[in-house]
Amino acid sequence: GYAQVGAESDWRTANTKSFKSTFTEENGYKLIFDDAQQKQENQIKAIRSFIQQDVDYIVVAPVVETGWETVLKEAKDAGIPVILSDRQMKLSDDSLYTCWVGGNFIKEGHDAGDWLAAYLKKQGRENDDINIVTLQGTIGASAQVGRTEGFGDKLKEHPKWHMLATQTGEFTQAKGQEVMESFLKSYPDIDVVVAENDNMAFGAIDAIKAAGKTCGPNGDIIIISFDAVAAAFDAMMAGDMNCSVECNPLHGPRVDAIIKKLQAGEKVNKIQYVDEKLFDTTMDLKAIKATRLY
Numbered sequence: 001g002y003a004q005v006g007a008e009s010d011w012r013t014a015n016t017k018s019f020k021s022t023f024t025e026e027n028g029y030k031l032i033f034d035d036a037q038q039k040q041e042n043q044i045k046a047i048r049s050f051i052q053q054d055v056d057y058i059v060v061a062p063v064v065e066t067g068w069e070t071v072l073k074e075a076k077d078a079g080i081p082v083i084l085s086d087r088q089m090k091l092s093d094d095s096l097y098t099c100w101v102g103g104n105f106i107k108e109g110h111d112a113g114d115w116l117a118a119y120l121k122k123q124g125r126e127n128d129d130i131n132i133v134t135l136q137g138t139i140g141a142s143a144q145v146g147r148t149e150g151f152g153d154k155l156k157e158h159p160k161w162h163m164l165a166t167q168t169g170e171f172t173q174a175k176g177q178e179v180m181e182s183f184l185k186s187y188p189d190i191d192v193v194v195a196e197n198d199n200m201a202f203g204a205i206d207a208i209k210a211a212g213k214t215c216g217p218n219g220d221i222i223i224i225s226f227d228a229v230a231a232a233f234d235a236m237m238a239g240d241m242n243c244s245v246e247c248n249p250l251h252g253p254r255v256d257a258i259i260k261k262l263q264a265g266e267k268v269n270k271i272q273y274v275d276e277k278l279f280d281t282t283m284d285l286k287a288i289k290a291t292r293l294y
């Protein structure tokens, strides 16, 4: 059983595709897939239904980090291993899950901050006051918590960077646009938008253009984003976005490899980080995009 977050972003669509194309009958699996529509209570219901159906493994991409102890204890009591994928859980007892595989969200935030510092230096703006707003992901999701914390660490290193406002855009394009519209009304002098995923960045770009402003390498506002989905490459090539920090969604084969090891009685690493890169407009984006699967 796979308890998926929802279908809120291009990243999520690629992640679902990765699981559905890996966990096929040809590969020896029967996948029960549940889309929780970004609601933790739906994921808890899905996990309980997987337990009732006596599945062999439960895989969860948790919407938020906290509130999982009771249902994971039920899975443990039923003898069903739980593998976490993508986002993490904050648990008082780590024996409630077998292992986790996903991106290093704090490092992603650090990489975004380091990229901004280098970019401003190149422009001779390293001593300028820089006004920043952040479109956060779903509050309490480890992707939001880690990216906010990682970028926050870099803010502390740069006293001239001013975080004017942070607000959730729920990882969706529509909400990202709506929040950016209100940011633009409240703050006429935004220099940088940090969007905690590409889809919110796309919404922000639409809001910026509708307000008669420009963004990207030759525009008024620098756009930094996370995920590096195909449409982000298009936005960078169109000159609307400056950089996107990769978050790799192709976890299907990784979870398959974990299950095969467990089936063979082998040990697996408890925490498994995936290597991720950063892409910006100085790179040959067309060539790189052609090599990518999402």
Ligand code: AHR
Pocket: 008, 009, 010, 011, 012, 086, 087, 143, 171, 196, 197, 198, 199, 226, 227, 247
């Ligand atoms: O947990 C990964 C995040 O969730 C991705 O950055 C985002 O696009 C998705 O909704």
